[in-house]
Amino acid sequence: MRVVQIAARCAGVVRCLGGWQMLLTHERGRPERRTSPCSRPLRARDRWLFGSHFGALAAADGQTVGPYTNHILVTTWHICAYVVFCTYIEDSMRRIETKQLVIRDFDAMDWDAINTILSNPFVTEHMHYAAWNEAQRREWFDWCLTNNHELQPDVYNWAIVEKTSMHTIGWFGIGAASHPTIEGERSFGYFLAQDRWGRGYMTEALNAILEYEFTTLGATYISATCRTVNPASASVMEKAGMHHIKIGRDDDGNGNDVECHFYSIYNPYAKR
Numbered sequence: 544m545r546v547v548q549i550a551a552r553c554a555g556v557v558r559c560l561g562g563w564q565m566l567l568t569h570e571r572g573r574p575e576r577r578t579s580p581c582s583r584p585l586r587a588r589d590r591w592l593f594g595s596h597f598g599a600l601a602a603a604d605g606q607t608v609g610p611y612t613n614h615i616l617v618t619t620w621h622i623c624a625y626v627v628f629c630t631y632i633e634d635s636m637r638r639i640e641t642k643q644l645v646i647r648d649f650d651a652m653d654w655d656a657i658n659t660i661l662s663n664p665f666v667t668e669h670m671h672y673a674a675w676n677e678a679q680r681r682e683w684f685d686w687c688l689t690n691n692h693e694l695q696p697d698v699y700n701w702a703i704v705e706k707t708s709m710h711t712i713g714w715f716g717i718g719a720a721s722h723p724t725i726e727g728e729r730s731f732g733y734f735l736a737q738d739r740w741g742r743g744y745m746t747e748a749l750n751a752i753l754e755y756e757f758t759t760l761g762a763t764y765i766s767a768t769c770r771t772v773n774p775a776s777a778s779v780m781e782k783a784g785m786h787h788i789k790i791g792r793d794d795d796g797n798g799n800d801v802e803c804h805f806y807s808i809y810n811p812y813a814k815r
Contacts, residue, residue: 637691637699641751644744645704646715648691653702654684656711660736669770670734671796687716703748705739712736715748717756720766729756730766740775749783757810766807768793780806 639646667673687700698718705712717731756762769776785806793803
């Protein structure tokens with residue numbers, strides 16, 4: 544099925560290129576650039592991208608320019624190879640879709656959105672990110688990108704993307720618990736852009752990622768904590784079916800001992 548999709552994409556490139564005509568004039572025995580159908584001067588790298596059904600090129604003066612056909616064919620091959628490469632990259636990225644969200648691996652282009660979100664003190668008020676400067680945020684983001692390239696990363700760092708706008712609006716990270724209470728315990732953290740609060744996005748993302756963890760990765764037990772002064776985060780976990788274990792003390796990531804809610808959930812599909 545994937546081979547058919549790749550072939551269809553390449554065929555689309557061929558049809559697109561075949562529908563264009565390169566406008567050439569002959570001056571001093573060399574083809575000079577004129578204006579392309581998109582009303583801009585053709586750049587040097589565009590020169591062999593526009594042909595007429597990959598046969599002889601239609602010159603502006605109506606003459607046939609045969610020698611350039613090979614350039615068209617070679618360029619077509621390069622473009623089709625690029626399509627296959629992009630398809631491979633696309634397929635190698637982990638991806639979950641929900642009603643309102645696309646949850647996927649981070650991409651380098653997510654940096655501006657993530658940096659803006661983490662720069663908002665209302666978002667990071669109850670998180671250790673509040674103490675970070677931009678250099679620290681960048682170092683963490685680069686680590687997320689590198690870690691996601693692993694076939695089986697120790698931590699999954701998901702970008703949360705709003706379907707209607709396709710804007711990156713948050714992050715969800717999940718991996719081995721720092722202080723596991725049972726073997727194989729995993730824990731998570733997340734943040735969401737302030738202007739997307741109150742829409743149910745975070746609960747929707749958590750439900751989808753828990754499902755992925757339990758059914759695809761085979762996780763057995765997942766836990767999380769949130770500050771007791773952050774009831775909205777506690778509500779997200781409760782709506783996703785997690786169970787409140789206790790109120791206790793925990794490290795906030797900056798060496799401070801703070802009061803937290805402790806939540807957990809067992810794999811509902813596993814036999815215990």
